[in-house]
Amino acid sequence: SQQGEEDPQALSIQEGENATMNCSYKTSINNLQWYRQNSGRGLVHLILIRSNEREKHSGRLRVTLDTSKKSSSLLITASRAADTASYFCATDGGSYIPTFGRGTSLIVHP
Amino acid sequence: DGGITQSPKYLFRKEGQNVTLSCEQNLNHDAMYWYRQDPGQGLRLIYYSQIVNDFQKGDIAEGYSVSREKKESFPLTVTSAQKNPTAFYLCASSISTSQETQYFGPGTRLLVL
Numbered sequence: 327s328q329q330g331e332e333d334p335q336a337l338s339i340q341e342g343e344n345a346t347m348n349c350s351y352k353t354s355i356n357n358l359q360w361y362r363q364n365s366g367r368g369l370v371h372l373i374l375i376r377s378n379e380r381e382k383h384s385g386r387l388r389v390t391l392d393t394s395k396k397s398s399s400l401l402i403t404a405s406r407a408a409d410t411a412s413y414f415c416a417t418d419g420g421s422y423i424p425t426f427g428r429g430t431s432l433i434v435h436p
Numbered sequence: 437d438g439g440i441t442q443s444p445k446y447l448f449r450k451e452g453q454n455v456t457l458s459c460e461q462n463l464n465h466d467a468m469y470w471y472r473q474d475p476g477q478g479l480r481l482i483y484y485s486q487i488v489n490d491f492q493k494g495d496i497a498e499g500y501s502v503s504r505e506k507k508e509s510f511p512l513t514v515t516s517a518q519k520n521p522t523a524f525y526l527c528a529s530s531i532s533t534s535q536e537t538q539y540f541g542p543g544t545r546l547l548v549l
């Protein structure tokens with residue numbers, strides 16, 4: 327089934343730096359979502375971007391979507407140690423049922 | 437305090453035993469989902485339900501069963517037919533399957549003795 331793939335698999339940065347992670351997918355979508363998961367916990371929804379949108383912002387988060395390249399990026403600006411988590415993209419493949427990638431593990435060093 | 441709860445947090449299964457994971461939500465959501473997460477992996481969909489008394493198989497339904505007798509509850513049974521059940525199980529809900537934002541429970545970690 328359709329699945330987004332995040333890149334890189336792991337990212338290690340210093341506090342204050344920006345973190346960028348990417349998601350590529352295979353088939354047309356209605357929307358793409360980004361979720362965050364702290365170790366051993368459930369996922370928390372961050373942002374949803376629809377196929378007719380190109381960019382969305384939420385606080386320190388910026389998401390872009392390029393449907394021609396079938397890719398999205400999540401930018402976290404001015405990272406904090408509390409941003410340490412795994413980040414997943416979820417795509418619906420046109421079915422409205424999201425399928426998840428394997429995630430990017432982000433470590434922000436104080 | 438609205439939310440989605442899962443119990444237990446940890447569950448141990450013996451060989452040949454069926455175990456049931458609980459998922460309850462008080463968000464008045466129609467749709468509910470069960471996912472399995474293996475270490476370093478993404479989430480894989482086991483079953484989902486769009487409405488009471490209805491559910492659909494996901495990508496990895498074999499060895500699992502569900503019921504949806506009440507809107508608030510969507511229990512998952514891991515049967516003895518599931519040969520590799522050790523994983524982290526996540527339940528989620530959404531207003532409907534066309535309202536895509538999902539709200540997740542804290543998860544249940546299932547271990548085999």
